[in-house]
Amino acid sequence: MKATIASTIDALRDDYIAAVTRLVAMPSVYQDDDSGKPFGQPIDDCLTETLKLCDELGFATYKDPEGYYGYAEIGSGEQMIGILGHLDVVPVGEESAWQSPPFSPEIRDGRLYGRGTQDDKGPTLAAMFAVKALLDSGIVLNKRVRFIFGTDEETLWRCIGRYLEKEEAPSCGFTPDSVFPLIYAEKMLIQSWLHGTGDAAVELSCGGALNAVPELARYVGPLWEELAAKLDELGFDFTAEDAEVTVFGKAAHSASSDTKGVNAIARLCMALRDIGVTHPAVRFIAEQVGEDANAKEIFGPVEDVSGRLTFNVAQLEINSATSKIGIDIRVPVTFAKEDFDNDIYAVAEQYALRYEEFDVLPSLYVPAESPLIQTLMAAYQEVTGDCESQPMTSGGATYARAIPNCVAFGAVFPGRDKVEHMPNEYLIIDDMLRAMNVYANAIYQLQGVEL
Secondary structure (H helix, E strand, O other): OOHHHHHHHHHHHHHHHHHHHHHHHHOOOOOOOOOOOOOOOHHHHHHHHHHHHHHHHHHEEOOOOOEEEEEEEEOOOOEEEEEEEEEEEOOOOHHHHHHOOOOEEEEEEEEEOOOOOOOOOOHHHEEEEEEEEHHHHOOOOOOOOEEEOOOOOOOHHHHHHHHHHOOOOOOOEEEEOOOOOOOOEEEEEEEEEEEEEEEOOOOOOEEEEOOOOOOOEEOOOOOOHHHHHHHHHHOOOOEEEOEEEEEOOOOOEEEHOOOEEEEEEHHHHHHHOOOOOOOOOHHHHHHOOOOOOOOHHOOOOOHHHHEEEEEEEEEEEOOOOOEEEEEEEEOOOOOEEEEEHHHHHHHHHOOOOOEEEEEOOOOOOOOOHHHHHHHHHHHHHHHHHHOOOOOOOOOOOHHHHHHHOOOEOEEEEOOOOOOOOOOOOOEEEEHHHHHHHHHHHHHHHHHOOOO
16 A cells, blocks of 8 residues: 555656746735734635646645635544644745745756745645545545645744644644644744834834844945945955945744854844944844844853754844844753843843743744654654664744644655755755655545544
């Protein structure tokens, strides 16, 4: 039977590529527009198109009338396996950094490039085509399998919150929005603002999504030549011309800001502070964070089995009236939010900044001995032969933490790069076919597990 499923998956290769291309071509970035859709017309269009694709594959589909979520279901039985994916994507950043247009998917050297290929349209469709392969191979599902499509994962998760208010929760589930073999613990997420006074002499508008390390930060103004000289002295990457200075960093997910990212906003603020700019927001970033994405100056060393605390300065706005810093903090799983509240409030007060929480997601922990994890690990090992890789912890925030008995499961294999939120995001086509085999095996095995 496994050979039959594998050959069926191989036969679905072109259909899978076409499906991913179809959805990645849709620029499903959050917009606060006048469409009446909760997260903007482009995301709603992508949800509609995804459900149309599911109809074509033989799934029963449902779209929330308000447009917060949709789902596609197949199989029968009292228990339901939930597979949670999201259709929204982060902004593309500086388009000049892309070798091909981010919403015009292109295959190069066995990779499909485009925004959303790895996060999370490609992996979600891999799981869906895995179920399609099971059905085409004659497997009868004695548990329902429901694909739950979120549309607000990259911002506030209002989509999954609305789903859980109105719909049936799965008996167990996974989200294909991380790495293999699986993630059994995820750090707490705290996203916040630091509000302060304005300054017409040093207006800045830098950054993008709170969960992304900013890859560039621009300054326009009379200090540009002095700033350029300081950036050169500090050894930072930048360009300067006609009163405009652009500082370059390296984009990464906030969860890996301390290992993969280079924060352009932090570098800009360090140089501005060194040439005499005294605005509190600039000084806070330069003096309390700088290039230390673990923010040890504020919190001291914070680390446990899930890794170190990370602190990403994602946005900086200064105008004549107000200023605002957007930050993203990932807190190790054995620590409570209360452990840090006093520290951040006290430091903010030193700079006359007002601290405001924007979003808090609790940490996730599913015991490694649970039937769900044992089943998923066995399925992964049978397909890959990899018995060395073990369940892991992560700083990333996935939908797994929204539903009990749910974990992040794939779809990036050990040794492969995670390129979500980066320019030239891609998926490796052969890896996705391999992931389909893992998902098909896992879903097949979960049919026989009491959930």
